[in-house]
Each structure stands twice: as C-alpha cells, then as structure tokens.
Amino acid sequence: MSRLSVSGLWKGYAGTAVLQGVELEVPAGSLTAVLGLSGCGKTTLLRVIAGFERAERGTVSLGERTLEDGRTYLAPERRSIGYVPQEGALFPHLSVRENVGFGLSRRERRGERVDALLEMVGIAPLAKRLPHELSGGEQQRVALARALARRPQALLLDEPFSSLDASLRSRVREEVHALLREQGVTTVLVTHDQEEALSLADIVAVLRDGRIVQQGAPAELYEQPADERLARFLGAVNVIDAQFEHGAARTALGTLTLRGASAGASAESDAGARTGADTGAGVVMVRPEQLDVQVCEDGAPASAAGVRGRVEQCRYYGHDALLHIRPEQPDGPAQPDGPARPGNAARPAGPAQPGDAAQPRDAELLLARVHGEQALPIGTRVAVAARGPVTALR
Amino acid sequence: MSTLAPSPPSTPSQPSARLAARWTRAWSGRRRWPLVGIAGATIAAALVLLPLAYLVVEAQRSGWGEVQRLLLRHSVAVLLWNTVRLALACTALCAVLGVAAAWCVERTTLPGRRLWAVALVLPLGVPDFVVGFGWVSIDPALHGYLAAVMIMTLALYPLVYLPVASALANLDAGLEEAARSLGLGPWQTFWRVTLRQIRPAVLGGCLLVTLALLAEYGAFEIVQYRTFTVEIYTEYKLGFDAVGACVLSLVLVALSVAALAGELTLTGRGRSGRPAGPGARRPAPRVALGRLSAPALAGLAALSGLALGVPVGSLAYWMARGSSSTLPSASILAAAGHTALYSAAAAALATALAVPVSALAIRHRNRATVLIERLAYLPMALPGVVIALGLVSFTVRYAFALYQSALELIVAYAVLFLPLAVVGVRSAMGQSSSRLEEVGRSLGARPSAVWRRVTLPLIAPGLGAAFALVFISSATELTATLLLHPTGVNTLATQFWAYTSELSYGAAAPYAALMVAISAVPAYLLSRRMSTLAHTERGA
Numbered sequence: 023m024s025r026l027s028v029s030g031l032w033k034g035y036a037g038t039a040v041l042q043g044v045e046l047e048v049p050a051g052s053l054t055a056v057l058g059l060s061g062c063g064k065t066t067l068l069r070v071i072a073g074f075e076r077a078e079r080g081t082v083s084l085g086e087r088t089l090e091d092g093r094t095y096l097a098p099e100r101r102s103i104g105y106v107p108q109e110g111a112l113f114p115h116l117s118v119r120e121n122v123g124f125g126l127s128r129r130e131r132r133g134e135r136v137d138a139l140l141e142m143v144g145i146a147p148l149a150k151r152l153p154h155e156l157s158g159g160e161q162q163r164v165a166l167a168r169a170l171a172r173r174p175q176a177l178l179l180d181e182p183f184s185s186l187d188a189s190l191r192s193r194v195r196e197e198v199h200a201l202l203r204e205q206g207v208t209t210v211l212v213t214h215d216q217e218e219a220l221s222l223a224d225i226v227a228v229l230r231d232g233r234i235v236q237q238g239a240p241a242e243l244y245e246q247p248a249d250e251r252l253a254r255f256l257g258a259v260n261v262i263d264a265q266f267e268h269g270a271a272r273t274a275l276g277t278l279t280l281r282g283a284s285a286g287a288s289a290e291s292d293a294g295a296r297t298g299a300d301t302g303a304g305v306v307m308v309r310p311e312q313l314d315v316q317v318c319e320d321g322a323p324a325s326a327a328g329v330r331g332r333v334e335q336c337r338y339y340g341h342d343a344l345l346h347i348r349p350e351q352p353d354g355p356a357q358p359d360g361p362a363r364p365g366n367a368a369r370p371a372g373p374a375q376p377g378d379a380a381q382p383r384d385a386e387l388l389l390a391r392v393h394g395e396q397a398l399p400i401g402t403r404v405a406v407a408a409r410g411p412v413t414a415l416r
Numbered sequence: 417m418s419t420l421a422p423s424p425p426s427t428p429s430q431p432s433a434r435l436a437a438r439w440t441r442a443w444s445g446r447r448r449w450p451l452v453g454i455a456g457a458t459i460a461a462a463l464v465l466l467p468l469a470y471l472v473v474e475a476q477r478s479g480w481g482e483v484q485r486l487l488l489r490h491s492v493a494v495l496l497w498n499t500v501r502l503a504l505a506c507t508a509l510c511a512v513l514g515v516a517a518a519w520c521v522e523r524t525t526l527p528g529r530r531l532w533a534v535a536l537v538l539p540l541g542v543p544d545f546v547v548g549f550g551w552v553s554i555d556p557a558l559h560g561y562l563a564a565v566m567i568m569t570l571a572l573y574p575l576v577y578l579p580v581a582s583a584l585a586n587l588d589a590g591l592e593e594a595a596r597s598l599g600l601g602p603w604q605t606f607w608r609v610t611l612r613q614i615r616p617a618v619l620g621g622c623l624l625v626t627l628a629l630l631a632e633y634g635a636f637e638i639v640q641y642r643t644f645t646v647e648i649y650t651e652y653k654l655g656f657d658a659v660g661a662c663v664l665s666l667v668l669v670a671l672s673v674a675a676l677a678g679e680l681t682l683t684g685r686g687r688s689g690r691p692a693g694p695g696a697r698r699p700a701p702r703v704a705l706g707r708l709s710a711p712a713l714a715g716l717a718a719l720s721g722l723a724l725g726v727p728v729g730s731l732a733y734w735m736a737r738g739s740s741s742t743l744p745s746a747s748i749l750a751a752a753g754h755t756a757l758y759s760a761a762a763a764a765l766a767t768a769l770a771v772p773v774s775a776l777a778i779r780h781r782n783r784a785t786v787l788i789e790r791l792a793y794l795p796m797a798l799p800g801v802v803i804a805l806g807l808v809s810f811t812v813r814y815a816f817a818l819y820q821s822a823l824e825l826i827v828a829y830a831v832l833f834l835p836l837a838v839v840g841v842r843s844a845m846g847q848s849s850s851r852l853e854e855v856g857r858s859l860g861a862r863p864s865a866v867w868r869r870v871t872l873p874l875i876a877p878g879l880g881a882a883f884a885l886v887f888i889s890s891a892t893e894l895t896a897t898l899l900l901h902p903t904g905v906n907t908l909a910t911q912f913w914a915y916t917s918e919l920s921y922g923a924a925a926p927y928a929a930l931m932v933a934i935s936a937v938p939a940y941l942l943s944r945r946m947s948t949l950a951h952t953e954r955g956a
Contacts, residue, residue: 098857105858111851115873125859
C-alpha cells in the first residue's frame with residue numbers, strides 16, 4: 023500500500039495539450055475518484071500513470087519509487103500498478119481462470135492464489151468459461167481479480183461501471199467498493215458520473231481543462247465547490263444574489279449563515295469561496311434540497327421569510343421530486359429600487375419581501391428538491407425559504 | 417503519433433540532425449517498436465517496388481525515343497480498344513448478374529437459398545483459364561470478343577456477388593421502412609435507398625473484376641483474344657522483345673491504376689455512412705416473389721449451371737474419356753508436390769511480410785507506416801505478368817543466379833498476393849486491441865511476452881486465413897508461373913498449360929481438376945463463413 027502522487031504533469035497529442043500541469047495526491051489505501059467530463063483528459067491521466075503513455079513534463083511516484091520524471095521512465099510491467107480498463111478488456115482467447123492468472127508465474131498459476139482470487143470476487147463457478155460467455159458485471163469482476171492478482175501497490179479503474187446497465191451498475195459498484203475497502207489497495211477511479219464519484223470515493227478530484235480544479239472529500243466538494251461551474255457540475259444548484267455581513271448572507275430566501283464563517287475555510291476552498299470576513303454584495307449557492315417549500319392557501323398571508331411563487335414544472339423521480347418554481351412579482355406598483363442594489367443592504371433586517379433584497383438568477387427559476395410524496399401539481403402557489411448554511415461563490 | 421515535446425531548448429543547427437531527431441521521436445513516441453518489425457515492413461515495401469522500378473529501367477534502356485515509338489504503334493491502339501471494351505462489357509455484366517443474384521438469395525423467399533448461396537460462390541474456386549478450357553474443349557469454335565466476354569463474366573461475377581450479398585444481409589430494415597413511410601414505392605426504395613447503401617460493395621466488386629480482367633492471360637489465350645497481358649506475354653516469351661514487353665506493361669499498370677482511381681472517386685462521392693444513433697439493427701424483411709419465383713429460380717440455375725456446371729462437367733468428361741495412355745502418371749504427383757511447395761513457401765513469406773506491415777499501420781500509425789501499407793496494396797493493380805517481368809529484368813541484370821530459380825517464383829507469388837495477406841492479417845490485428853496488450857503489460861509481462869501470449873494467439877486465425885488465401889491463389893496462378901518457373905520443373909498449372917496447348921484435353925483435365933479441388937474447399941469455407949458472419953451480426 024503506497025501513496026500515489028502526480029505533480030506538474032503535461033501531456034498532449036498533435037499539438038493539443040490534454041493534461042496541463044495535473045497535481046494529484048492519492049493517500050495510501052484511499053479510493054480517489056477523478057471526475058471530469060468526457061474529453062477532459064481523465065483517461066490520458068490514467069494511461070500516463072500506468073505507463074502506457076509518456077508524459078512530456080512532470081513526475082509520477084508511487085510510495086518511495088519514482089515511476090516517471092524527466093529522466094526516468096519505468097515500463098508498465100515494472101510499475102506494480104493494476105489497471106482495469108473500460109469494458110474489462112479480458113483476453114478473449116483465455117478462460118476466466120487463465121485471465122486471472124495471466125500476471126502470475128507459472129507455478130502460482132497452478133496454485134491456490136487463483137482460486138482464492140476467483141472466490142474473492144465471487145466467480146469461482148465460472149472459472150472455465152470464456153469471456154464472451156460472461157455477463158458485463160461478471161467480466162468486470164474478472165478484470166478486477168486479474169488486476170489484483172499480482173498484489174499491485176496501486177489500482178487504476180477507467181470508468182469501470184459505465185458499460186453496465188443502470189440496475190446492474192449500482193450492485194457491481196457496491197461489490198467492488200466493498201472489495202477494495204477490504205483489500206485496502208490505493209485506488210484511482212476515473213468517472214464522468216458525479217453521483218458515482220461522490221457516493222463511492224473517499225476523495226474526489228475534479229479534472230477540468232487538463233487541470234485538477236479541486237480535490238477533497240465528497241461532502242466538501244458538494245457543499246463548498248471552488249466555483250460556480252463546479253457547483254453546477256456536481257449537481258443542481260440555485261445561485262442567488264446576496265449581501266454579506268457578519269458571517270451571514272442576506273438573500274431573498276432569508277438570512278442564511280455562511281459556511282466556513284466561524285472555522286475558516288479549508289485550504290482548497292480558500293481559492294474560490296468567500297468567508298464570513300467579507301462584506302458587500304455577491305452570490306451564494308443554495309442546493310435544491312436546502313429549500314423548504316410550503317403550499318400557500320390563496321389569500322393567506324405570506325410566511326415570515328422567503329419568496330412566493332408558482333410551481334412551473336415538477337420532475338418526479340420516485341424517491342424525490344425536483345420542483346421548478348417561478349417566483350411571483352409582488353402585485354401593485356413595482357418597487358422603486360431595483361433588485362440587488364447595494365443600497366438595499368442598508369435596510370433594517372426583517373422580513374424580506376419578494377423582489378426586495380435580491381432576486382434569484384437562473385432565469386428567475388428556483389429549483390427545490392422535495393420528498394416524492396410531496397410532489398406538487400403544476401400551478402400550485404408556494405412559499406419558498408432556504409435553510410443555511412450556504413456557500414458563497416466567486 | 418509523435419509526442420508533443422515542449423519545444424526543445426536548443427534547435428539542432430543542421431537540418432539533417434533535426435530530421436533525425438524528428439524521426440526518432442516519431443518512432444519512439446508511445447511504444448518503441450522492435451527493429452525487426454520496421455525491417456520487415458521495409459523489406460515488404462522494397463519487394464513491391466522492385467519489379468515496378470525495373471520495369472521502368474528496362475523500358476527506357478533503349479532511350480525514350482524508342483519508348484515513344486513502341487507506344488505509338490498501331491497495334492497498341494488495337495490492344496487498348498480490345499482491353500477497354502472487354503473490361504467495360506464484362507464489368508457491367510458482372511455487376512448486373514452479381515447484384516441480381518445477391519438480391520434473390522438475400523432478400524427474397526426463394527426456396528433453397530442456402531444452397532444457392534454456396535453454388536453461386538463456388539465458380540470462384542475454378543481458375544479462369546480452366547473455365548476457358550472447359551468451354552473451348554467442348555466447342556472449339558468459341559473464340560474472339562463475345563467468347564471472352566461470356567467466359568470472363570461467368571468466371572468473375574462472384575467477385576461482385578460476394579460483397580453485395582454480405583452488404584444486403586447486413587442492411588438495416590429501418591432505412592427501407594423509413595423510405596416507405598416517406599412515400600416511396602418498392603422500386604423507388606430499391607433505387608434510392610437500397611442500391612445507395614450497397615453501392616460501395618458493388619463498386620468494390622466491379623474494381624476486382626476489372627483488375628482480374630486486366631491481369632488475365634490464360635483464358636484469353638485459349639479463346640484467342642488479344643489483350644495487353646496476352647500481348648506482353650507473347651512479345652516476351654515468343655518474340656524475345658523484353659523492351660517492348662516492358663513498355664506495354666507500363667501501359668497495363670496505367671490502366672489498372674486508372675480503374676483503381678475510378679473506383680475511389682465513385683465511392684468517395686457516394687459515401688454511405690453508418691446510420692447514426694444506437695439501437696439494434698433488424699434484418700430487412702424478405703420479399704415473396706410470387707409468380708416471378710419460377711423465372712428467378714431458372715435464372716439462378718442457369719447462372720450457376722453455366723459458371724460451375726460447364727467447366728466441372730467438361731473436366732469430368734475429359735477425365736472419364738481419358739484412356740490409359742493419358743492417365744496421370746507419377747508426373748502429376750511431382751507437379752502437385754512442386755505446386756504445394758512453392759505455394760506454401762510463398763504463403764509463409766507473404767504472411768510473414770504482412771504481419772509487420774499491418775501491425776505498424778494499426779499500432780503505430782504515422783506517415784511512413786501508412787505509406788508502407790498503401791504500397792503493400794499496390795500489387796492489386798499489378799498483373800502477374802508485370803511483376804514477373806520486373807523480377808526477371810532485375811535478376812537477369814543483378815542476380816543472375818536467381819534467374820528462373822524457385823526463390824524468384826516464390827518471391828513473385830508473395831509480392832503478387834501480398835494484398836490478400838495484408839487484408840487477412842489486418843482484420844485479425846483489429847481483433848487484438850492495443851488495450852489488451854496494455855493490460856498484459858500492466859500485469860507484468862514484457863513486450864515480447866505480450867506478443868507471444870496475447871497478440872499472436874489472437875491473430876492466429878487471421879494468419880491462417882491469410883496463409884490459405886495466398887496458398888490457393890499461388891497454386892492456381894498461371895501467368896507468372898509460366899514466365900518464372902524453374903527450367904525443367906513443372907507445376908500443376910504449367911503442366912496443364914502444356915497439355916492444353918497441344919490440345920491434349922484428356923491429359924490436361926486431371927491437372928485442372930486437382931487445382932479446382934485445391935481452391936474449391938476454401939472457396940466453400942469462405943462462403944460458409946460469410947453467411948455465418950452475416951447471421952451472427954444479425955443476431956447480435
């Protein structure tokens with residue numbers, strides 16, 4: 023079990039720089055997910071770490087060993103890094119057993135090691151089958167057993183679950199996760215599926231335009247993304263104008279505490295996030311599940327804080343539902359002050375009126391996640407308020 | 417696939433040094449390729465270029481004025497007219513017959529379709545000169561243009577039938593259904609959608625037909641029809657006019673290249689992309705012909721009867737009639753032995769050359785490797801007589817010891833059929849993805865071990881197919897064999913030819929029968945494999 027670290031890695035093809043100074047630290051025994059859109063260089067990064075491609079600049083090291091820097095370059099077979107490519111890439115001419123034993127010496131191949139591996143991933147009864155006789159999930163497990171056979175110091179998984187269909191995917195994912203946890207092998211998993219990255223990994227590193235833009239625990243990334251683009255990439259989000267004062271953000275949805283206001287932001291989030299020390303105007307990020315939605319009876323008075331609006335769309339997912347809420351402009355003459363003027367900040371704190379302190383952006387639509395049974399018909403009038411803490415965005 | 421070096425600190429001052437640096441970078445990019453591979457591919461390219469180069473050298477030996485005089489002879493115009501009108505008529509007939517037969521077998525509910533599928537391909541296993549022999553031996557009056565057109569059409573239509581049948585079998589029903597739903601009738605759908613889809617297959621088949629026509633010698637000699645190839649052979653072998661033969665050969669090469677270019681431009685314009693989007697293909701539904709069934713069946717029966725029945729029947733007839741005096745003696749065994757030996761050696765050499773060529777072109781694609789791969793396909797456009805002449809001119813001048821040696825014949829076969837080997841090996845290389853080789857490396861196997869344990873087992877079937885294709889083609893090759901076979905050594909083809917020239921049909925027949933037997937088995941297997949391929953693709 024070793025720590026894998028990558029620093030200042032550059033790599034390009036045909037004049038296009040794909041990796042532009044990647045910095046990645048994978049603590050020993052952790053499962054780190056590299057998350058990025060397709061074409062962002064995820065696979066290239068894995069291939070450089072595995073030694074299939076040479077980097078132009080930068081270093082890769084595993085534990086005490088330098089795998090690659092300006093002078094040294096260790097061939098893939100000498101790196102002790104297991105690699106599970108997309109779709110498994112089992113040797114089609116070899117049986118399951120022969121596939122798993124490929125990396126072992128002749129004697130080991132006949133011994134108990136292969137049986138133990140087959141047992142471990144739960145495919146012992148299939149040992150004599152050929153790869154094309156296996157289901158996608160089974161192939162994936164064989165590929166994993168094959169990569170673990172040589173007890174590698176690190177394991178690389180390239181979108182290992184993307185070729186499986188949805189129902190199978192979550193099951194295989196759980197099994198693989200449990201297995202890796204048990205083996206305690208340092209693992210880098212590459213994926214474009216943010217849900218997969220957040221739910222599976224100890225650490226998530228987001229790769230964008232050939233650079234790691236943020237690296238941290240899943241909750242940290244989700245709650246305190248480095249910038250707005252990243253916030254949107256990791257899930258639906260409401261970006262709302264705010265006034266900052268004394269560690270709180272005053273918004274149309276209420277006055278909300280700011281994350282990191284008291285303890286101070288972590289090193290990573292320092293780059294993008296604002297802390298409570300700031301004052302002035304800006305924006306905050308409110309996740310849809312941080313919104314409370316209440317049905318307003320017609321003619322009933324507005325609730326203490328929040329925005330009134332109408333449900334414009336309801337996306338129902340079963341376990342929950344995502345409401346698109348169009349905020350209502352107050353009846354009567356328009357407010358003399360436009361929304362989100364700095365001058366508004368001087369008003370005494372109190373019940374915020376719609377259109378008063380600040381309007382939500384995003385074409386004025388608010389996204390709210392509610393429980394499945396609370397899905398509301400289109401047109402329902404609602405009052406929306408936010409729960410803190412929220413994160414300020416740059 | 418050169419690596420993008422972050423601008424070297426100092427640029428080498430000499431251009432040659434810079435070039436060398438670029439060259440090494442190009443080769444050392446991702447994976448360094450063993451020198452053996454590069455050497456093999458280079459040898460393959462050199463062997464292909466050698467005959468062509470010496471053709472040019474030989475042709476202009478007496479000066480360009482002489483070349484001009486030889487080219488502007490009246491007889492050249494006659495040859496050109498003979499060759500072109502034959503090529504046009506035969507290719508058009510093959511296209512019509514091939515497409516019609518393929519449609520009947522793949523898209524209608526005619527009875528006995530699997531049987532037809534085999535019967536229609538089998539004529540491919542009968543060498544063209546044996547087809548000619550079959551017809552002329554039962555009707556000695558057959559000769560001239562029309563005889564040549566008929567015989568070559570019957571011999572070559574499977575070259576269109578095979579690709580078109582597989583294209584039709586893999587056609588997606590969705591396209592035709594969409595056309596029908598957009599208001600097109602069945603005929604309009606066929607013209608505007610179906611034919612459009614199979615166009616590359618039709619054109620590819622037509623190109624093969626044209627190239628085979630340009631290269632054919634034996635069949636035309638039998639029906640006494642003079643094309644370029646016949647004239648080249650005659651001038652060289654009988655007139656001892658090497659320069660004249662070489663000049664005519666260059667014209668022949670130009671014609672082949674023109675056919676190739678024609679096919680390229682036509683296919684390029686009608687590029688049929690794969691239907692976008694995922695979703696399983698459904699096989700297109702078959703048409704019930706109803707009252708037209710009987711004429712269609714009669715047509716298929718006539719076609720396979722004339723193409724397969726007549727040559728095979730006449731061979732059987734001559735063999736049955738053969739008296740004890742013409743019965744094959746030990747000489748047929750010796751001839752068969754020589755044929756097998758030369759063909760096997762050529763097949764091994766061609767396959768061995770094809771491996772580095774396709775491996776480099778697939779795994780290490782850069783300008784040099786792509787050029788080498790294209791060169792390996794060049795012999796498609798080089799008739800056997802051209803390659804043989806080029807090799808002869810080279811050996812006579814620079815390596816007389818090799819002149820009319822077994823080695824020279826083997827090299828000629830290997831060069832001539834290198835494209836077949838490359839096609840076979842290349843498709844097999846595609847089976848073994850570089851991803852698998854990388855996984856092998858990450859599992860601790862060194863490159864040589866990966867080659868032995870992963871790549872080689874995966875491409876072995878392709879190597880086998882390539883070997884078999886070259887073996888069959890060499891065993892039934894006539895033109896180059898006649899020019900190059902070692903003096904005093906006879907193969908099946910040369911012995912057959914010797915007897916046929918003496919009109920000893922009964923003596924010739926067993927030799928032809930043996931050649932047909934050698935090539936019919938793989939032709940049958942090929943058609944079976946095509947149909948299973950089509951079916952598995954449909955099932956998937």
